[in-house]
Amino acid sequence: MKVCVALTKGRLEDQFLQYLESLSFDIEPLINKGRKLCVEAGNLQFIFAKGADVGTYVEHGIADLGIIGEDILLEYQPDVFDLFPLPFGECRFALAEAANKKPSLTKRKIATKYPNITNDYFRNTGESVDIVKLEGSVELAPVLGLSDAIVDIVETGTTLAENGLIIKEEFHPLSARCIANRSSLKIKKAFITPFIDALQGQEVLS
Numbered sequence: 001m002k003v004c005v006a007l008t009k010g011r012l013e014d015q016f017l018q019y020l021e022s023l024s025f026d027i028e029p030l031i032n033k034g035r036k037l038c039v040e041a042g043n044l045q046f047i048f049a050k051g052a053d054v055g056t057y058v059e060h061g062i063a064d065l066g067i068i069g070e071d072i073l074l075e076y077q078p079d080v081f082d083l084f085p086l087p088f089g090e091c092r093f094a095l096a097e098a099a100n101k102k103p104s105l106t107k108r109k110i111a112t113k114y115p116n117i118t119n120d121y122f123r124n125t126g127e128s129v130d131i132v133k134l135e136g137s138v139e140l141a142p143v144l145g146l147s148d149a150i151v152d153i154v155e156t157g158t159t160l161a162e163n164g165l166i167i168k169e170e171f172h173p174l175s176a177r178c179i180a181n182r183s184s185l186k187i188k189k190a191f192i193t194p195f196i197d198a199l200q201g202q203e204v205l206s
């Protein structure tokens with residue numbers, strides 16, 4: 001029986017493949033896939049999707065397992081089993097604003113790719129804000145005056161620094177996570193277990 005694994009395309013895909021290689025997994029078919037979005041390797045089938053869609057494919061049981069950023073998991077909350085963290089994709093959420101920003105006298109505008117996370121954050125602080133949803137390059141928003149501040153993920157801090165922004169608060173350390181479809185975990189347990197054990201360094205992959 002095949003086990004289907006949904007991988008987040010892009011940055012996490014590269015890091016996951018490096019991690020698989022470090023576990024002695026033959027990543028050749030995955031590297032040489034060209035523009036194919038579905039690749040077989042032994043009894044595993046890998047599909048390549050955008051982060052939020054990885055959660056959707058796993059929730060709907062199309063994929064048994066998924067490799068997804070914790071930021072996406074927290075934002076979209078798919079109904080999946082969150083199995084364990086992986087040792088890459090490490091970053092954290094941060095609230096940031098322009099280094100020379102004067103205190104705002106009116107309701108602040110916060111730009112972000114993560115409206116739910118941002119909403120929860122400000123519900124906790126008790127500050128009422130307007131959230132502006134962006135799809136990327138969020139650091140542009142305060143620079144160009146679209147927002148007073150941003151909530152985004154930060155790793156090295158380079159993007160913030162090079163755009164004249166400073167961190168006001170950091171919250172929630174994040175990493176890539178391995179998630180599973182709830183039914184697959186029971187029905188395909190015997191097939192899934194060797195792979196998830198290997199991902200946790202408990203068994204050699206073949």
Ligand SMILES: Nc1ncnc2c1ncn2[C@@H]1O[C@H](COP(=O)(O)OP(=O)(O)OP(=O)(O)O)[C@@H](O)[C@H]1O
Binds near residue numbers: 012068069072136
């Ligand atoms: N600077 C970073 N450091 C560590 N992890 C990161 C960083 N940026 C992104 N990630 C992680 O990698 C995941 C995918 O990020 P990536 O930039 O590849 O895709 P994206 O932001 O959705 O952009 P795109 O729309 O181009 O696919 C994020 O959800 C996050 O978990």
Ligand SMILES: O=P(O)(O)OC[C@H]1O[C@H](OP(=O)(O)OP(=O)(O)O)[C@H](O)[C@@H]1O
Binds near residue numbers: 139155159
């Ligand atoms: O702290 P740093 O190491 O600089 O990394 C943080 C940057 O990485 C991510 O952006 P990404 O490259 O995914 O582009 P995006 O903003 O278009 O999503 C994130 O949104 C920050 O912009």
